[in-house]
Amino acid sequence: MPRLHASAGFGALLAFVLIIAFGAWRYDGFLTEYNLLTVLRYNSMFALVGLGMCFVIMTGGIDLSVGSVAALSSVVAAYLSPYGLAAGLAGGLVAGIAAGTINGFIISKMRILPFIATLATMLAASGVALLLSNQQSVPASYDTNFMAIGQGDFSAYAPEWVSADDAGFFGGVIRIFFGFPIPAWIALFAYLIGSLLLNLTAFGRHVLAVGGGEEASRLMGLPTDRTVFLVYVLSGMLAGMAGVILAAQFGAGQPIEGVGWELFAIASVVVGGTLLTGGKGSVAATLVGTLLLGILFTVLNFENGMGWISLSAYWQSVLRGAFLLVVVILQSRLTKSAAAPA
Known part of the structure; x- marks a missing residue:
């Protein structure tokens, strides 16, 4: 089984590199600083919900509520944005943690299947978001520093010489470093903490043990209920953070934006x-998977601009679903192959 896990992660990384190489060869402006930073800024939200989903799936569960929770958190954050970044951030995180706590309690204490529990939370969070927003976008405040968490970077702190025409390669690297979007920094920090949690703490070992066999873990004396509860709280918190970034990045709370997340x-x-x-999983490989899907749909958008094809957002959803189906089928076959006796 470790062989399957390693090969799948390497395959995603290889596909990511090949798609970037293809994009650089086919499209002008694909590897520009603006395009790459835009991809990172936008996909940081998906990276955060993907990280939470990774921990949930490693326990053998599922969280269908992350999109609706992110939308609800964006509405709450937008309403609180006139009071500043801290208030908007706190409001979005509290909304996400509350939803995650409800999921965790229902699943770990009431023994309701994760699919059913999170489906109910998804519907409830979506309804609350629409009620709070009166079924329309909620403008976020531009008069405070709230927008910085979604639209900002640290380029104002870069040395003046890096913006000069003769700054060279090293100056360009420094410029990209300071221009790295704040949402991407947040996602990168979250993945660093997530990797440390999974690989270096008892909590990470418990997550994998529960996914490998919850009843066996319980008989071994592991805190299975607490572990399951915490992964759903973590998923809700990260969805809440994604919602805050959503509100700040688009300038408004979006009650229906999380559909399909x-x-x-x-x-x-x-x-x-x-x-x-x-029972098996990788935080780093999940990040690669997020970037792979993000860059794949960036390629589709560039191809639309070439005029050879014209794929609407609906067709891109069809391709996303087909791509997921192919990956699941391949994973199933690899699992059976790895489990077969030599």
């Missing part, structure tokens, strides 16, 4: 090699 998150996790049955 759960599918993107599941696709990112599965493409990264995490088993849907639980």
